[in-house]
């Protein structure tokens with residue numbers, strides 16, 4: 005299996021989970037970097053994220069879109085932002101050629117679980133197969149949780 009782990013992370017928690025998944029799967033890592041970075045201040049980014057999600061804004065990405073046809077499985081990770089994927093992840097799902105690609109979603113959150121992240125990814129993914137998600141509270145993800153999830157989604161190296 006050729007595996008890619010694509011993620012956006014604002015403060016590093018989802019990045020660490022992505023790195024753990026890369027370790028367990030042997031996949032390539034790709035960070036989604038928006039052209040304009042989100043503000044570091046918590047209240048400012050929370051207000052901006054709300055506006056963007058409500059208006060359907062899709063930020064341009066600095067990251068070049070990968071050729072997904074080279075991969076059997078694409079893991080897509082995001083922080084939970086207002087129960088939704090962060091907008092850079094929606095840009096990726098809408099712009100990349102993901103037809104027929106198997107997508108395994110993962111998220112980190114501050115207590116709200118995965119919200120409607122999977123549903124939103126399904127909508128943005130236009131017919132890509134979206135597998136059951138891994139949802140992790142903050143930085144509490146352990147290798148054992150990842151292994152259990154990989155088994156559930158029938159991932160094999």
Ligand SMILES: Cc1cc2nc3c(=O)[nH]c(=O)nc-3n(C[C@H](O)[C@H](O)[C@H](O)COP(=O)(O)O)c2cc1C
Nearest residue numbers: 013014015016017018083084086087112114115116
């Ligand atoms: C803009 C914004 C909105 C958030 N909305 C939620 C939310 O609705 N529910 C929740 O559980 N956590 C929410 N959080 C917390 C993040 O999901 C959590 O801290 C996550 O692990 C951060 O990941 P990161 O370090 O990869 O950016 C929000 C954080 C930010 C910055």
